[in-house]
Amino acid sequence: ANGGTIFLDEIGELPLPMQSKLLRTLQEGTLVRLGGQREVRIDVRLVAATNSDLQQLVRERKLRSDLYYRLNVFPIEMPALRDRVEDIPLLINELISRMEKEKRGSLRMNSASIMSLCRHDWPGNVRELANLVERLAIMHPYGVIGVQELPKKFRYVDDYDENRPVEDSGMPSTIPGLIGLDAPALLPVNGLDLKDYLSNLEKQLIQQALDEAGGVVARAAEKLRIRRTTLVEKVRKYGLREETEET
Structure with missing residues (x-):
């Protein structure tokens, strides 16, 4: 050493x-x-x-x-996975890529299953996510993972939610330049800029949560299942409305 x-x-x-x-x-x-x-x-x-x-x-x-x-010379704090749900699709792609390189199988996840996983609390953080992807690859090798293929505790969307139109799901119906959330696969044929996709999606969801919460950041943070301080940072990052304290 x-x-x-x-x-x-x-x-x-x-x-x-x-x-x-x-x-x-x-x-x-x-x-x-x-x-x-x-x-x-x-x-x-x-x-x-x-x-x-x-x-x-x-x-x-x-x-x-x-x-x-x-x-404690140079501390680095890593937020819990539940506070950075925008990383979940990226982490899943990375975990699947590693499995493919090691020839341990492969799988694809549709947008509904990704959405469902983004609602999970992830007490085990990235390790819990890695174990789940490994389990899915064993149970459904080279398959397309929908919500019903997920273990029960990860199902936050039912069959109807998975197949119904986006405008009926409470999610933004259109995001300029992006594939619809009801697309059957995570990656379209022509590809996409994943960072831009996730940033635009996150921005629209935050704005929707703020609108539904009447501009009260604490309520919006509860809807998004993230900390209030995390939401404040994202509001400023995207130049959205200033935070409003609950009265």
């Missing part, structure tokens, strides 16, 4: 005795190999990840405060 990068996952679960050893290595830049007796100098970059509240663990004395501050 000398001269490279070490990745420590779930740093908050590291036992206290190991925390002391890790802190010493970080401070002095040396370690003793397993079974060895002499110290070896190392030069590595350390990246640590966790889904726990490390500050809370420090308060509970489950994580050494000096180790926390030693690691």
